[in-house]
Amino acid sequence: MCGIAGYVGSRDSADVLIGALSKLEYRGYDSAGIAVSENGSIKVKKCQGRLKNLVDKMDREGKPVGHVGIGHTRWATHGEPSDINSHPHGNKRVSIVHNGIIENYKQIKDFLLKEGYNFVSETDTETVAKLLDYYYDGDPIATITKVLAEIKGSYALGIMFRDFPDVVYAVRKESPLIVGIGKGENFIASDMTAILEYTRNYILLEQNEIAIVEKSGVKVVDIHGEEVSKEMNVADWDIDAAQKGGYEHFMLKEIHEQPEVVKTTITPRISNHIPTFENEGISLDKLSSYNNIFIVACGTAMHAGMVGKYVIEKMARVSVTVDIASEFRYRDPLINEGDLVILISQSGETADTKAALELAKERGAETLAIVNVKGSSIARAADYVLYTHAGPEISVASTKAYMVQVSVMYLLAFQLAYAKGKISKEQLVEYTKLLENIPEQIEEAINLKPACQFAASKLLNADSLLYIGRGLDYALSMEGSLKLKEISYIHSESYAAGELKHGTISLIDDGMPVIAIATQKDLVEKTISNIKEVKARGAFVVLIAAPGVDVEDGVSDVTICLPEANQLLMPMVAAVPLQLIAYYTSVLKGNDVDKPRNLAKSVTVE
Structure with a gap:
């Protein structure tokens, strides 16, 4: 749940990293830190609390100066919020930032203690930094590959080696990470909002692919060291979408954006006042073929699913079960071939929802993801995906993401009711027209x-x-x-x-x-x-x-x-x-x- 960033280029890396972390602070704000290559060494500044605390500290003590660096904003899991538990972690030879959880960190730590290593923090991340140092033989890729073979859990890692001062290495498994491609500069980040100021071009890393990020370009290799060809993606968000735009808070701005994002989400999926998901590969016959429907999500997304359940059952007369994702797989759900499991997640990275998706696929059910972030883990793993078009949602409390999730659930309900023969084509058109008018009624509600x-x-x-x-x-x-x-x-x-x-x-x-x-x-x-x-x-x-x-x-x-x-x-x-x-x-x-x-x-x- 932490946010990580990295930069290689000609700019002052500390300034770039602080700017990026300010866009990622919604992912965690228990502490913040950066590491920068400076005159042949790795200089670290970090402290407990909000990013502003780090900025104030650097104003007092001076900031690291260089053109290559990594940064982190933390949501604490292992170890309380403190200066010492803040990221980056490492030593004179290596420094890392980490988002995720290393499940076997205790075994690794016990091994490294026997090898003479000392630990100063309570974090699982420090064990990865020390393990990198233990295996380091002058070859970063070989070292990272050995570490990946030993660690278990979820992670997105940004890594710097003192001996390679012009390079940031990045790797991910399950946790989100993108590699931004600029002109004479390149980036890593937990999500695109962090780097929209500089580029909209990015590539996605598959599990355990290693990105070698340099000023001149980015190379991606697999765990065997073989180069992997990557497709360039272009973000359809712009920098204005990640700014407050004159509103006092992002939450208020995002409430005001709801009429527009609902319209943007439903309009491409309506033709002549009839819902269609043909572009997403979901035909009427396919939709009507499912025996049972399960909706799995967490928090606000689960509440959107509850609305979906009521409407689908009322209109289409199809049984719908809504599950909290964190409970779904532990109750050994009765899902089988012929069932549809709908996964709802704003980020497309929610850990419990990803686990539910994996279980559904194991049981032979088909999966449909409703997510806001293109290329996210859930979107890539699902059989079908319906992207919502909320744009970046910065406030932790979800508003517009919830609204577009609900709007998609209505479209699915209308289409399913028609496919099942529960409503006529005329009724389908009538209901769809009502939904098309909803943005105006949301606008009226905002005036309350x-x-x-x-x-x-x-x-x-x-x-x-x-x-x-x-x-x-x-x-x-x-x-x-x-x-x-x-x-x-x-x-x-x-x-x-x-x-x-x-x-x-x-x-x-x-x-x-x-x-x-x-x-x-x-x-x-x-x-x-x-x-x-x-x-x-x-x-x-x-x-x-x-x-x-x-x-x-x-x-x-x-x-x-x-x-x-x-x-x-x-x-x-x-x-x-x-x-x-x-x-x-x-x-x-x-x-x-x-x-x-x-x-x-x-x-x-x-």
Whole structure:
């Protein structure tokens, strides 16, 4: 979950690395560090805390000066956040940065201790640095190859050898890493946002391929030292997409981008108001052939999957099971040939979701990835892939990535319902037209900011609160609760409204906030009845309601009325005020909205 970067060229490498790490800090901000080739030695600067701490330290002490270097921003796994546990790790001969987990580091460490090595940190990464030093015989590729044969786990490594001051070496297994190709300069990075300022051209490394990155060019070899021909890719993001663009926070910018990214995601997959996935190789016959559907994801992506489950089952009458990826393979799921497993991941690198994909393929099921990052591990491994077009999402709390994932789930549901003969072609066109209009309704929902800010002001002193809803509103309440807790640090839970009286209502006391969602017309009366139950016990109720919902006086303390939309598609509209309430609550509490404590954007370790 850490971010790594590397540079070889003519620029001041420290400046390039700090700029790159500033774009990667969403991947972890427990510590930061750089290593630079300077006058025949490797000079390291690193410290605990945000990247700014490292910049301040270098302002006081001086920065390493050179044109070749590697950098790291850390999300701690092995060893607490500290100066000594910060990356880079190594000694006078070798220095490395690492994203991932070395599973057998303890055995390697025990061996190296017997060989006379001393360890100063608690990290698994230091064992790799020491093992590189142990095997180093003047040949970097041979040394790296020997180390790769011994280490187990996931890793993306940036490596420097003192004896080769003009080269950065890079290798990956499971963890993300790209190699950026510039003019007279080249890069490595955990993702493209780090280097968009310099280039949009990049190559992807397969498992255990070794990149030799020099100013003049990049060479890739396999573990046998044989050169590998690589295809050049061009990122379709630009530098403006990775900037705040005048907004106070990335999260607010990304909320505002939702109408456009939904349009960009669905438009290429609609022809004459009919969904089509032919360009992705998914025909109507193929889609209708599956026996069962499993949706596997983590966090926000799993909540998008929950919306997908409701809509697919309601419209297509196909059984859908939604699983948390971290639990999927451990419950020995009943998946077989003829089933479809849909994997949803913004980054396409989520470790638990990748493991679920591998299990699905072992069992003979076909796999469909819904991801935002082209060339990511999940995208490359799946049988089919549907790319969302959210662009770079920098804020740790996902907004626009969730929205485009949901939009793809609707397209799949409509297409599947038609393929199964559950709706007519005329109905298919009607539903698709409704989805095509959703970006305008999302825009209207964004204009509810004043009401959401007022609702947020009423949550500041809460220790705990509940989100409730029924049907699609319950699926949406799960995402609303997650958004609030991850950036405001207020404990919140989501419950199916009808479950309150089976235990949870005992938590309600005077003034406790309850955020209720009521958008499903056939369930509104029952939801209002549940709201009355919590109100009678002293709850402070914020109601997010569809137009026309008849709310008696005294039922809610704050009511946010949504724009008009078809109730089936209402989750895409109602998600916006939930995002805004979480955002403004965090802002009013003075939190770092884009970089909430203890969290990283992409979870690339189990």
